[in-house]
Amino acid sequence: MTLARNGKPLWWQRIRWQKVLGWVVLGLLVLITLFPFYWMLRISLSDNRALAANAGSMLPADFTLGAFERVLGLSSLDEARKQGGSGASIDFWRYLWNSVLTSAVITAGQVLFSAMAAYAFARLRWRGREAVFFVFLTALMIPPIFTALPNFVLMRDLNLLNTYAAIILPFFFMTPFAVFFMRQFMLGISREVEEAARIDGAGHPRIFFRIILPMSRAPLMTLTLLAYITAWNEYFWPLLVGQGENVRVLTVALGVFRSQTPQGSPDWAGLMAATLLAALPVIALFVAFGRRIVDSIQFSGIK
């Protein structure tokens, strides 16, 4: 080993301590970010009665899949009580289906209609275009609670409370963000492709569906992901119009489940199992499409 004059090896001297310190801090922050996800898993694989004695242990206390069986309705109420469940029911499959269905319908409508609107704003020339687009954009400034009160009244008057339609409708036709996002991309498509199609006699619907949409595959995919995750995570609106057992979505169900647990002995393992299951689809999407989501968030934030 080559030694430098002060007796320490060269590689030791070459380390930039600022960099090491930087990595240590960054590593710690990543650890803080990821640890709660592990903790969800750890609690959900534990036995409720064993948790108290092992509050600080890093491994599941008395490993069991009981909490998941409880949440998924695979164990009887008696069994659940024995494992320290509160007996509070969570009809997980029902709520899962409600979340899947409403999020899917919201996403399909929102992406298609927002793309159509973006086409009108980015590719068509008409009087008042900029003014109308500006009005669309102002909706980004309005806090959701501002429109929630009259929208609730509207749903009640239409007799739609506690239906899928009520949960879906306000997000189905557009969000200002979706229109904005697609317009940004469509502004960048070259005119030539379009002109060529026009000379061949293609009309606007044909140009939109056969040329512009296929060319926008990447941003459409991104928008679909973001729209689905947002719809999946929505809590406030379904809480207002979809409390009913038959249409209740997972986020609302988790809130109810948590309130049902009596103050004394909450079913921690069950709560964390349900929470983890509710987060799982988003985590799966993230594992599959993480890079795309990261890029799009940087794009949408700065543009």
Next chain:
Amino acid sequence: MIARRGEGRVALLFLLPAGFGFVLFYAWPALQTFYLSFTDYSLLATPNWVGAQNYADAMSDRKFWNALLVTGEYVLINISVQTVVALLIAVLMHRLTKSSVVRGALLLPYLIANVVVALVWYTMLDAQLGIVNAMLTWVGIDPVAFFGETSTAIPTIALVNVWRHMGYTALLIFAGLQAIPTSVYEAAAIDGASEARVFRTITMPLLRPVLAMVLVLTVIGSFQIFDTVAVTTKGGPVDATRVIYFYIYEKAFQQFDFGYAAALCVVLFLILVGVALAQLKLLRAGSSDLD
């Protein structure tokens, strides 16, 4: 731009569904909220015009002022901590790594539902069983009932949401950092400037426009704290976490005082517009030292 013949009609067709949604669920309800704020609407009977009565009531409503105060405390803690941590993360990433694994890991909490985030931290911060209190006990500090004390409830909720948002905010700042020309940094390196000096004299001034935009976005978002409160403390203990959004929710959907709730919505909206304008002015958002 020259309008092209016939494209106006096509545009109308393409805008039809989105326009319908916009008018029905955004524009019209927004106007209605303004109107309802001047009525005594209760969901059960038809609204009567009461003039500015709701606004006058709000001025003398101690719970409303308390809600504003609590929201202010939340925003202050949430934004200050979040901005500093996010800036730290962004600068570290900028100087150390472009790894999309690191960026992805930091972004993950932002994609998870507020409700899920709230419940995980509710479990981790529990006075008896929570891992955080287990750690505190381990280093010799008495357990804290984070969500259960009036003094700690709001800071706790604020920090939980810092955890959810710090990666997202860091990504926005990071994107801004990448827009700074590397030549500026190379020049500084040749001059032998320290990291601290580079940060103070190059990074911060050039980052200001991005930082201004990020701050406006995060502050406005931060005022709208609801989900975390709704699944953890429900406004308690006492009124310690009854933030403005939650107060409006209670007024409207538990007491059915829709007219009053609408007035509070208008007040909240005016505050948000005011905050955004003030921030943009203070941070001179339009100008960058790069120009």
